[in-house]
Amino acid sequence: MAGVRRGRRPAVIGDVARLSGVSNQTVSRVINERPNVREETRRRVLDAIRQLDYRPNLMARGLVRRQAHTIGVISFDSVLFGPASTLLGIGRAARSAGYGVTIATPDSSDRGSIAKATTDLASHTVAGVIIVFVSRAAATSALLSLPAGLPAVAVEASPDDSVPTVRVDQAEGARMAVEHLLGLGHSTVWHVSGPRERMDAQARVEAWRATLERAGRSAPPVVPGDWSAESGYRAGLELAERQGVTAVFAANDHMALGLLRALSERGVRVPRDVSVVGFDDIPEAGYLIPPLTTVRPDHEEVGRRSVETLLRLMDGDGRDDADDVPRVVPTLVRRLSTAPAPG
Known part of the structure; x- marks a missing residue:
């Protein structure tokens, strides 16, 4: 994941991505022998893996292969209407795709609490993770705590443009x-x-x-x-x-x-x-x-698209350009609290 470093040594998937000039998702596809990767790109990634002596996280590799049927969700402020509606959309979309949902809620917004909640969630058998945070710092803390190679999608906030992010416009x-x-x-x-x-x-x-x-x-x-x-x-x-x-x-x-x-x-x-x-x-x-x-803003649609995007990543069909996820366009609902200016 370009721009985000999950530890200095041993090498992580982001190091491989930077050295080979591709995205985290492309590295994951190569590691897991997914199709739709050009041979030249595959060789470049494998060369980077050898140079860095990168050893893929075995648990994460199993997860990417969809041996699990649960999606993990890390959420904060879930009592607010927006995050709660997003979680509802995630749950409905996950069930429609045959997945269960496990939700982790940090005790507070500090980095330690977020890291603990994320690590606890990743210790379960989850096929991928959706991070429902609208603070870049919180999203970064969560992503840094995930195992290398575990597919992840952010809602509203991400540390950089390499992480697929579903947003309201x-x-x-x-x-x-x-x-x-x-x-x-x-x-x-x-x-x-x-x-x-x-x-x-x-x-x-x-x-x-x-x-x-x-x-x-x-x-x-x-x-x-x-x-x-x-x-x-x-x-x-x-x-x-x-x-x-x-x-x-x-x-x-x-x-x-x-x-x-x-x-x-x-x-x-x-x-x-x-x-x-x-x-x-x-x-x-x-x-x-x-x-x-x-x-x-249709928060439920945000949740649905988050699951859809994560499933594509898990299948190895996610786009290299993680910022290419279309934004959810809101609508204006006119009622009686507005009127022509007085006078």
Whole structure:
């Protein structure tokens, strides 16, 4: 795996990939005598294996040959709507393909906890692993702890472009939200963001700002949140005190829920005074007061595509370009929390 080193000595599959100028997946295909590898490429990989005295992990080789019928999943924040829905999609797709699912959840987000959970999972007979993290640091810690040669797919975050990664098109979702509000005549859009360390949250921030800049509008200061309704409530109290706030894009629906509560308590009417758009389309979104306009990213589809991508890797049919996995495009669900700008 280019860019990620699982120990300095003995040599690991990433060392072989770098020396031979191919991907980890190609090295794995050569080791496991898979088809669809050019003879010249095969010789180059075998030469690199000899030069580095690389000894493939025997357990991982057996796993790549699909002697197991269980997919391992490493997940954090699985109580949140997005990760929980992704796990649901993974479970359904795995069962349809004849695989069981084993889930490992680290005790915390520190490297030691992630490494322990990953090592414990890999000690079971799993055919491959899906890593459901949206922090690059967490995904890297997990991947570093996997045995060499064990097929792996990341969701949202990966350490580099050599690991197949299934993503929601976060930028497209944020663009939809902001353009919807600008199209209603609002002069600008405020943003309540997710946690700074989360890649999906930062992608939404960047797309929010870029969409405003393309429209020739100034971007207000970001109001930070942490995905919770409580942080959305605090953001709502802050925004209710500001002059000229007529449109807010909240980075998830739970923060939008707290935002609606705070605005209501301060006598700010939604959508007459302020329009609000969320992100996720949680099951309760249509039953809030007012029903919430939001971006639906289809997390279950992310889970399904993750399994599909992993199965291709396990079969030796994965693409060398791991960044070539199509992104899941979200949709905008229009409800009653948005309206034309006042005045």
